[in-house]
Amino acid sequence: MPNADLKPETLFKYVLRLADDQLILGQRLGEWCGHAPTLEEELALANIGLDLLGQARSLYSYAGEIEGKGRGEDDLAFLRPEREYLNALLVEQPNGDFAVTIVRQVFHAAFMVPFWRAMTASSDETLAAIAAKSLKEVEYHLRHSSEWLIRLGDGTQESHRRSQDALEELWGYASELFEMDALAEEILDCGIAVDAAALKAEWDATVNAVLERAALTRPADSWSQSGGRSGRHSEHLGHILSELQYMQRTYPGLSW
């Protein structure tokens, strides 16, 4: 530990936030299984979901180690109550139509690319290693979702309208990604965390470039919603968890 003053539970929470983001978004993408508009897209969304699940697994395992109470990845992913999930509200938003799913993915990937890139320089070797692996994955997620958004925005009248609606619907959830609270600041000071607020300029540039090619209008910053990082969620998370946790709650300790 580079800083002796850093309490394990502080780092634990930080890693959990990161893990929960990937788990919940991965679970959302999994909901498209059997419902995607085409077979090709079905596999693409499942692939992205599985990438995120893999990242979540590495992060939960590491979080369990930091906590040192014997909790493993399954305990952390499946056996916590809703208020203990620390994901951003963006990732728990419903899939909506295909445009909503794609816009949510663009927002997330445009953030995670610079986030993981910065995290590769973390003084925490485990996080730096997870970042290096995850960066290659999210670079593809960004490419996949932006190319879709460009075609939806600049496609038919209906696809344009739906993607503009999706932008408006999700815009206010994006700002939470860049929030730095006392916990994140403390870990940043130890050289472990990424300064999320500093990534806003790159996110703006990425998103603006996609929106321009997509002939879509950047929404006004008229509202924003946050609270996920401290466990205050939208009504959607409970429903996700009831599905996500069903198996472990019904058959405790079940493993594949």
Add this chain to the structure above:
Amino acid sequence: MTEKNTPLWEVFIRARNGLSHKHVGSLHAVDAEMAMQAARDVYTRRGEGQSVWVVRSSDIVASDPTEKETMFEPTGSKIYRHPTFYDIPEDVGHM
């Protein structure tokens, strides 16, 4: 999405350096970039590929099955084109 908007593409994957691209299947996509992404997502999920080619199915010129006799039968009688008449020295082993 209609067939007109998402034409068929053929996918070729080269598994390793030194091998040639091999046809692995087809998919529907709106354009080349999306076809490339879909090829990656559908056909390289288990580490199958080092390189991917996609080509519009309509750009492939195929031989006509009804001309099969004219196209392929004449070679059937030309056994001298098969290198089976050479004596291979013992120490060369299996070729």
